[in-house]
Amino acid sequence: MTRSSPSARERIVAGAADMISRRGLNATSIRETAKHARAPLGSTYHYFPGGKQQLATEAVRHTGEWAARVLRRELAAGPVAGLAAFLALWREIVVDSDFRAGCPVLAVSVEEPPTDEVPAALAAAGDTFATWESLLAGSLREHGAEPERAAQLATLVVAAVEGAVAMCRAQRNTRPLDHTAEQLRSLILATIEG
Template sequence: MSTSRQRIVVGAADLIRRRGLAGSTVRDLAGHSGAPLGSTYHYFPRGKQQLAAEAVRYAGDLVQTYLRRELHAGPIAGLRAFLGLWRQTVLDSDFRAGCPVLAVAVEEPPADGAPEALNAAAEVFAAWQQMLSTSLRENGVEPDQAGQLATLIVAAVEGTVAMCRAQRDISPLDEVTAQLEALIQHSLRQ
């Protein structure tokens, strides 16, 4: 990916995690990255949905890379890293930023075309769930339970990030961390 194109994608991911997709125009997304509007349309001829989809995939890939590395130490280490990443994001942004994947997922898809960004969000969530489920299975959790627990983890983390932003308080994330750790430890002992 070219440097200019990458800069636009990174800037778009950052703005979407702060303002959501509906709250951002292509001009806003280009401006946030410091790119000329013409360059944005050059790299993303299908417009906002294409750019948002790539921004979501970019954010998803960053989390996957981090999660993959941490899951080598086991599912609890992976969980702590996953939650720690979102904790840092929320605190570093003074509760102004969350997850761009969630931001896209909760918005109404466009009426005039394919929900490219929404499809990308679904892919990212599925990839995170798969990684967590695989780690849980590899560490002795029954396959059905591992899949359900992975879904619970992703849903709980995403919802908790939203709660923290709304309440301007990190304690919901800390509480969810403790409960999910206990649930994983219980599942590993069975």
């Protein structure tokens, strides 16, 4: 059974995630996203009547769910396997884009919101980080980590990986991810074996 090709709406959301991961939210326009996704501009406004914030929110959720699926699958083999998979998916994005793309969740998180209210995209980013932390913490607890230690280590993993991705882009090499991977792996092993 073959998988059907993504719908125009799915292509637009994935295109927005890609554009945000490369340019950031403020430098990503609806028009450029439609062009990038090879979708008519009118379709973009049809599917996303809330405009750029709605599209950005869905792009963040799309990325969050995609990474969470990978984590859930790989964490079945334990937290070390989950960490390796989490690092590998970001490494692939950074390397395949020639260090031009990073994480759209982080990109949305670091830009100043247009108003004093918390925009939906920023709230979605917070939820995404929390989901990733929860998945990692759950696996750590299942493998013997104390609940508070598991929560703290999960936060460290997400923060370190996100920061390492940004450093890789700036330095145009994968050394930050490599160093982060080794240290986080050691911490996880010490936590679950100790």
